[in-house]
Amino acid sequence: MCGIACVAGDSNSAKYCYEALSQLEYRGYDSAGIAGIIEREIEIFKKEGRVKNIQSFADEFKAELVISHTRWATHGKPSDINSHPHLSNDKKIAIVHNGIIENYKDIKKHCQSQGVVFASDTDSECISQLISIEQGNILEKVKAATSMLKGSYALGILSLEDNAIVACAKESPLYIAKTTNGNMVASDVICFNGIASEYYAVKQNEYVLITKDEIIVYTKDFEKKKVQYLSLDSLNINVDLAGNKYYMLKEIKEIPKVINKIASTTEQINSKVLKLFEGKKTIKIIGCGTAYHASMYGAKVLQDALRVPCDACVASEFIYANNIIDSKTLCIFVSQSGETADTLSAQKLCKQSGAKTLAITNVEYSALAKVCDEYLSVYAGREIAVASTKAYIAQILIFYLLAKKLKGESFDLKPLEKSAKQMIKIDEELVNYVTKENKIFYLGRQLDYVSALEAALKLKEITYKGAEGYAAGELKHGTIALIEDNTLVIVFATDEAIIDKTLSGLQEVKARGAKIVLVSYKKYKTKDADYFIEVPKLDKELSCILSILPLQLLAFKVCIKLNLNPDKPRNLAKSVTVE
Ligand code: M6R
Numbered sequence: 001m002c003g004i005a006c007v008a009g010d011s012n013s014a015k016y017c018y019e020a021l022s023q024l025e026y027r028g029y030d031s032a033g034i035a036g037i038i039e040r041e042i043e044i045f046k047k048e049g050r051v052k053n054i055q056s057f058a059d060e061f062k063a064e065l066v067i068s069h070t071r072w073a074t075h076g077k078p079s080d081i082n083s084h085p086h087l088s089n090d091k092k093i094a095i096v097h098n099g100i101i102e103n104y105k106d107i108k109k110h111c112q113s114q115g116v117v118f119a120s121d122t123d124s125e126c127i128s129q130l131i132s133i134e135q136g137n138i139l140e141k142v143k144a145a146t147s148m149l150k151g152s153y154a155l156g157i158l159s160l161e162d163n164a165i166v167a168c169a170k171e172s173p174l175y176i177a178k179t180t181n182g183n184m185v186a187s188d189v190i191c192f193n194g195i196a197s198e199y200y201a202v203k204q205n206e207y208v209l210i211t212k213d214e215i216i217v218y219t220k221d222f223e224k225k226k227v228q229y230l231s232l233d234s235l236n237i238n239v240d241l242a243g244n245k246y247y248m249l250k251e252i253k254e255i256p257k258v259i260n261k262i263a264s265t266t267e268q269i270n271s272k273v274l275k276l277f278e279g280k281k282t283i284k285i286i287g288c289g290t291a292y293h294a295s296m297y298g299a300k301v302l303q304d305a306l307r308v309p310c311d312a313c314v315a316s317e318f319i320y321a322n323n324i325i326d327s328k329t330l331c332i333f334v335s336q337s338g339e340t341a342d343t344l345s346a347q348k349l350c351k352q353s354g355a356k357t358l359a360i361t362n363v364e365y366s367a368l369a370k371v372c373d374e375y376l377s378v379y380a381g382r383e384i385a386v387a388s389t390k391a392y393i394a395q396i397l398i399f400y401l402l403a404k405k406l407k408g409e410s411f412d413l414k415p416l417e418k419s420a421k422q423m424i425k426i427d428e429e430l431v432n433y434v435t436k437e438n439k440i441f442y443l444g445r446q447l448d449y450v451s452a453l454e455a456a457l458k459l460k461e462i463t464y465k466g467a468e469g470y471a472a473g474e475l476k477h478g479t480i481a482l483i484e485d486n487t488l489v490i491v492f493a494t495d496e497a498i499i500d501k502t503l504s505g506l507q508e509v510k511a512r513g514a515k516i517v518l519v520s521y522k523k524y525k526t527k528d529a530d531y532f533i534e535v536p537k538l539d540k541e542l543s544c545i546l547s548i549l550p551l552q553l554l555a556f557k558v559c560i561k562l563n564l565n566p567d568k569p570r571n572l573a574k575s576v577t578v579e
Contacts, residue, residue, distance in 0.1 A: 001027050001028045001072030001074070001098065001573040001575060001576055001577050001578055002027055002028050002069060002070065002071050002072050002084075002097065002098035002099075002187070002577075003021065003024025003025070003026075003027035003028065003069070003070045003098065003186075003187040003188065004024075004067070004068065004069050004084075004096040004097070004098050004154060004155075004156045004174075004185070004186065004187050005017050005020035005021055005024060005067075005068050005069075005156075005184070005185070005186045005187070005191055006066065006067040006068065006096070006156040006158075006165045006167065006184065006185040006186070006210065007020070007065075007066050007181060007182045007183070007184050008064065008065050008066075008164075008165055008182050008183045008184075008210045008211050008212045009064060009181050009182020009183065009184075009212060010064060010182065011062040011063070011064055012062075012181075013036065013063060013064050013065065013066040013181070013182055014034055014036055014057075014058040014059075014061035014062075014063055014066045014068075015058055015059055015061075016066075016181040016182065016184075017034055017058065017066045017067075017068035018034070018051070018054065018055055018058035018059075018068070019181075019191075020068070020184070020186055020191035021051045021054075021068050021069075021070050022051055022052075023188070023190045023191050023193070023239065024070050024186070024187055024188060024190070024191065025050070025051050025070050025568065026384055026386065026567075026568075026573065026574035026575065027070060027072060027098070027187060027188070027573050027574060027575050027577075028070055028071050028072025028073075028573040029049075029050050029051065029070060029071075029072075029568055029573075030048070030049075030071045030072055030073045030078035031046060031047060031048045031049060031070075031071045031073075031078050031079070031080070031082070031083035031084075032046065032047060032049075032050065032051040032053060032054045032068070032069065032070045032071065032083065033045060033046025033047065033054065033068065033069050033071075033083045033084050033085050033096075034046070034054055034057065034058055034061065034066060034067070034068040034069075034085070035066065035067050035068070035085035035087070035094040035096075035158055036061060036063025036064070036065055036066040036067075036158070037063055037064075037065050037158065037160060037163065038061075038062070038063050040160070041091070041160070042087060042091055042092070042094050042158060042160050043061070043063070044085050044087055044094060045057040045061070046069075046080060046083035046084065046085065047080055047083065048078050048079050048080050048083060049078075050568075051070050064182075064212055065158060065163065065164070065165055065211075065212070066158075067085055067094060067095070067096045067156040067157070067158045067165060068085075068096065068156075069083070069084035069085060069096035069097075069098075069156075071083060071084060072573040074100055074123065074578055075100070075104070075121060075122050075123040075124075076120055076121030076122040076123075077121070081119060081120050081121075082120045082121055082122050084096045084097060084122075084124060085128075085158070086119075086120060086122065086124055086125040086127070086128045087119075087128060088116075088128040088129050088131065088132030089115075089116050089117060089129060089132065090132050091160070092132055092159065092160040092161055093128045093131050093132045093157060093158070093159060093160070094128060094157075094158040095124065095127050095128040095131070095155055095156065095157050095158070096155070096156045097124040097127055097153055097154070097155055098153070098154040098172045098173075098174075098187055098577065099151060099152035099153035099154060099170075099171070099172040099577065099578065100123060100151045100152055100578045100579070101123040101124065101126060101127065101149050101150070101151045101153065102123075102150045102151040103148075103149070103150040103151070104122075104123035104124075104126045104151075107126040107127075107129075107130055107148060107149070108126050108129075110130070110148075111126060111129040111130055111133060114133050116129045116132075116133065123151075127145065127149070127153070127155065128157075130145040130148065130149075131145040131157065137162070138157075138159045138161070138162045138164065138166055138209075139166065139207050139209065139218060139222055140222075142155075142157060142166050142168060142207060143207065143220065143222075146168060146170070149170075152170055152171035152172045152341065152577070152578065153168075153169060153170055153171075153172055154167075154168075154169040154172035154173060154174035154187055154202075155167060155168055155169065155174075156185055163211070164209055164210065164211050165185065165209075165210040165211075166207060166208065166209055166210070167185040167202060167207075167208040167210060168202065168206065168207050168208065169202045169203075169204065170204045171204070171341070171344070171367075172187075172577055173187055173188065173201070173339055173366075173367065173577070174186075174187060174201070174202040175187070175188065175189050175191075175192070175199045175200065175201055175202065176199065176200050176202060176208055176210070176215055176217075177189075177192045177195075177196040177198060177199045177200070177229075177232075178196060178198070178215060179192055179195040179196040180195045180196070181195050182212065183210045183211070183212065183214070183215045184196070184210075185202075185208065185210060189232060189235060189237055189365065190237050190239060190382070192232060192237075193232075193237045193238065193239065196232060197231065197232055197233070198229035198230060198231055198232060199229060199230060199232055200217070200227050200228070200229045200230070201230075201365065202217075205219070205220040206218065206219065206220070206225065207220070207222070230365075235364070235365060236381050236382055237382060238382065239382055239384055246385065246556075246560075246565075246566050246567050247383075247384040247385040247567045248385035248387055248389060248462070248556050248559075248566040248567055249556055249566075251383055251384070251385055251389050251390045252389045252390065252424060252549070252552050252553055252556065253424060254380075254381065254390050255389070255390050255393050255420050255424065255549060256417050256418075256420040256421045256424075257381075258379065258380050258381065258390050258393060258394050259393070259397065259413055259416055259417040259420055260413075260417050261379045261381075262378070262379055262394060262397050262398065262401070262413065263413035263414070263417065265377070265379055266401055266405075268376055268377060269376065269398075269401055269402055269405050272374060273358065273374050273376065273402075274405060274406060276330055276356050276358055276373065276374055277306065277330060277406060279328065280308060280328055280329060280330040280356075281308065281309075281328040281329065282308065282309050282310070282311070282324075282328070282329050282330075283299070283302055283303075283306070283308060283309070283310040283311070283329070283330045283331075283332065284310075284311050284313055284318070284323070284325070284329060284330075284331045284332070284350070284355075285298045285299050285302070285310060285311070285312050285313065285331075285332045285333075285334065286312075286313045286314075286315050286318050286331060286332070286333050286334070286343060286346045286347075286350075287312075287314075287315060287333065287334035287335060287340075287343060288314065288315045288316065288335070288340050288342050288343060288576065289388070289457065290336070290387075290388040290391075290392045290454060290457060291334040291335050291336060291340070291343070291388075291392075291395065292312065292313075292314050292315070292334075293392065293450050293453050293454040293457070294334050294360075294392055294395035294396050294399070295312040295313070295332075295334050296312040296449075296450045296453070297395075297396040297399055297447060297450045297544075298310070298312065298332065298334065298360075298395075298396070298399035298402075299311055299312040300446065300447055300450070301399050301400060301402075301403040301541055302399065302402065302403055302406070304403065305402075305403035305404075305406045305407045306406060313346075315333075315340065315342035315343040315345070315346045316342040316579065318346045318349075319342070319345050319346055319349060319579075323353075325349070325350050325353035325354070325355045326353060326354050326355065327354040327355065327356075329350070329353075329355040329356075330355065330356050330357075330358065331346075331347070331350035331355045331356070331357045331358070332357075332358045332359075332360060333346065333347050333357065333358070333359050333360065333361075333368055333372060334360045334361075334395055335359070335360075335361050335366070335368050336361065336362045336363070336378075336380075336383055336388055336391040336395075337361070337362070337363055337366060337574065337575045338359065338361035338362070338363040338366020338367060338368035338369050339363070339366050339367055339368070339575050339577050340368075340575070340576050340577070341576065341577050341578050341579045342576070342579055343368060344367055344368060344371070345579060347359075347368065347371055347372060348371075351371070356373050356374075357371070357372040357373050357374075358372055358373065358374045358375070358376065359371075359372035359374070359375045359376070360376045360378060360395055360398050360399075361375065361376075361377070361378065362377070362378045362379075362380045362381075362382075362383060362391050362394070364377055376398055376402075378391060378394035378395050378397075378398055379394060380393075380394040383574075384567065384574070385566060385567045385574075386461065386462075386567060386568060386569055386572045386573065386574045387458055387461050387462050387552075387555070387566065387569065389458075389552045392454060392548070393420075393545055393548070393549075396545055397413075397416075397545065400541050400542065400545075403541075415536075415538055415542075416538060416542050416545065416546070419536040419538065419546050420545075420546060420549060422536070423535075423536075423546050423547075423549040423550055424549055424550070424553055425550060425553065426533075426550045426553045426554045426557060427531060427533075428557075429531075430517065430531050430554065431554060431557040431558055431561060432561070433488065433515070433531075434459070434465075434488065434554060434558045435558050435561040435562060437465065437487075437488050438465055438466055439465075439466045439467075439482065439487055439488075440456070440459060440465060440466070440467045440468075440487075440488045440489075440490065441456075441467075441468050441469075441470060441475070441479075441482075441483070441487065441488070441489045441490070441509075441514075442455045442456045442467065442468065442469045442470065442489075442490045442492070442551075443469075443470050443471075443472040443475060443489060443490070443491045443492065443502070443505055443506075443509075444469075444471070444472055444491070444492035444493070444502065445471060445472045445473065445495060445498050445501065445502050446495055446498065447494070447495060447540065447541065447544040448472075448492035448493060448494055448495055448502065448544060448547070449469070449470075449471045449472070449492075450544070451492045451494075451519075451544055451547050451548045451551075452469035452470065452471075452472075452490075452492055453469035454469070454548055455467075455469065455490065455492075455548060455551035455552070455554075455555070456468055456469035457469070458551065458552055458555035459551075459554070459555045459558065461569050461572060462555055462556070462559040462564065462566045462569045463555060463558045463559050463562055463564065464564075464569075464570070465558075472491070472501070472502050472505035473501065473505060475505065475508070475509070476505075476508060480508065480509065480512065483509050483512040483513065483514050484512070484513055485513035486513065486514070486515050487509075487513070487514045487515065488514070488515050488517065489506075489509045489514040489515070489516055489517070490516075490517040490519065490551070491503075491505065491506045491516060491517065491518050491519065491520075491529075492519045492520075492544070492547055493506075493518065493519065493520040493524060494519070494520060494521070494535055494540055494543040494544050494547050495540050495544070496521075496540070497540075499520070499524065503524070503526075506518065506528065506529070507528065510528055515530045516528060516529045516530050516531070517529065517530065517531040517532075517533065518531070518532050518533070519533040519535060519547045519550075519551070520532075520533075520534075520535060521534070521535055521536075521537050521543075522534050522537075533547070533550050535547045
């Protein structure tokens, strides 16, 4: 989380940084700040809240070397003082940081023992203070300081004495580019959209010196390094709202197009990818949040296809679970961003244990795509809204295709694409009902249970309502105590093999006064349901994909009714780059 953007350019550099920060806000929006050199002094402006709070300052701030930051708070509450940039006591070094410094308390003590006084509660401030008390030129100081840091970082460092910006990174993304706005460093290539043709991803142990005139990448021994810049053309980084007010709605509407794209790129599931599955005794599928739900779907369809044990695992738990992983295990990692720290740590562990690894991600230049043995794109196109919608559909569709290819079966995604267009709608009366409710349950069995979890997560994260996804048969073991008159229960029932059991669950909550929304095929429409959402009948693995679409839209519409911003829900960030 957190986004950094630095520019060495003309006197509008702060304005360019502001534009870049606006693109990076998906990484956190607890506070924003900017620092630049004006008349041989570092001047800083930082404010709690959204990036727009620093816009008027950025417009007027006429510095040529500027570093900037948008924050997702980890250490220290969101406040002006805890915002970045952080300035050293001697006022010669300012830094912006994305990541977490795990040993910041030790570093703080070390600095305090040399008379440094800290201003904030953050872990990040220790970096500016540490650099300023190190010896040597700016590169030597940065190297000495970063060698003491434990944790992850992408850093933009403004040095008053050198009139330069230094950048370096460890386990956090950082990119450089020569742009029409000047020489730039940023947490995401998205910031270079339309202003550069090439980018370079900064690697660990590299130090980058950025001035108005040049960008120089140094090795850890401070030798100049000739690096290969990559073309931005092939990366789908266009973030146009296409006439929509919110990205979330735009992204839901794009789902049929995404299905079409996936249908036309199935050759990526080639013999190299399929070979990864050969001779494997277990398959672990690992992700977080929505990507974990996609992993659950993947575990079910792959286990059915291969009759090999497949487990879906929450990445942050997986790391500490003492799992049995070896060369007979295939580990599949699902991540929209490909930058989720928990998922990357799990990948590292699996790799060290001798497992083969496969990434399923939406960002082909992401860390996850680079470190795994093979990589499958979900081809969803850039997803900006914090709540994942089209990427989720794309992830589970990739699992569907993998299962089909592993079984050697044919498939046709045309009916899915056609039906998806019809499914992006929701009853306004239901929207109004949910808007007034505070406790909503989502039930389902097997793949429908996955949909229940995902639909509940969507509602929770953007409307802040108490929404719970439950296995339909599990509710009666305790949670049914929460059902009272008019509690809304949304029942997914698209698996005909077990539909009678699911519908018994519906009756159990109905008998306790619940209001029911049934999501199922036409023939199961019943008066027992207060609302009915009809799902077109395809393969059950595809129908369950369709069933989630109206519930994504429901979450969006309730959010709008509540006057909340669906793209930037409170406390969340799109890319969670800390463990
Ligand atoms: O980028 P990733 O797919 O690895 O992100 C994982 C989760 O943080 C993410 O899915 C999160 O749960 C979304 N906000 C859900 O909408």
